[in-house]
Amino acid sequence: MTRVAFQLQIRAELLDEYLARHSPVWPEMLAEIAAAGRRNYTLFLGDHGTLIGYYETDDDAAAQAYLSASPVAARWEAEMSRFFHGLDGRPDQAATALTEVFHLEDQLAAAGGHAASDDDSRSGNDSESSAS
Incomplete structure (x- = not known):
């Protein structure tokens, strides 16, 4: 099993809308995350819009490939991209990976x-x- 953590920065002026979009996430997007093989997927919000994400998977490359090909994930990520500072590409593929210590x-x-x-x-x- 692989543990993956990542960091993103939410635009302060869009924080309330970002939180509303995750309460709840589209059911079809939840199903795609699970179908990709990601488990224990969790998002944590820190000060000033710092977002830390965590999930577990058996094959992260396969999970990434699955979500990259998913029309549902593409639509979700297109809608989510405007919420973040400094991203080049889809948030699920351009987030800064964290090193486990x-x-x-x-x-x-x-x-x-x-x-x-x-x-x-x-x-x-x-x-x-x-x-x-």
Whole structure:
């Protein structure tokens, strides 16, 4: 699995409209994102219109190719392009990619450790304290 994060800058004067366009996103666009193989797709809004996006995929090149060929995605991206500063091309293809520098599960696995499951951490049990 590949984790992808990206950054875009929303034009301040269009921020409210941008947010309205994502509440909700067109159902056919949601279906195309899923069909492309992107999962856990999330957008975060920071100060001054900084937008951070994140998704997971098994094959990002295939996902990009799928969305590049999608008429629905082309229409969505054409409508979204005016919201961003400094883009040359479609927002989904021209966003600044971010470099991953830390991932907890990867480092725990490399160190031979493990992460407690959500159920264990909520109940106060972990594999060491519940072992007899």
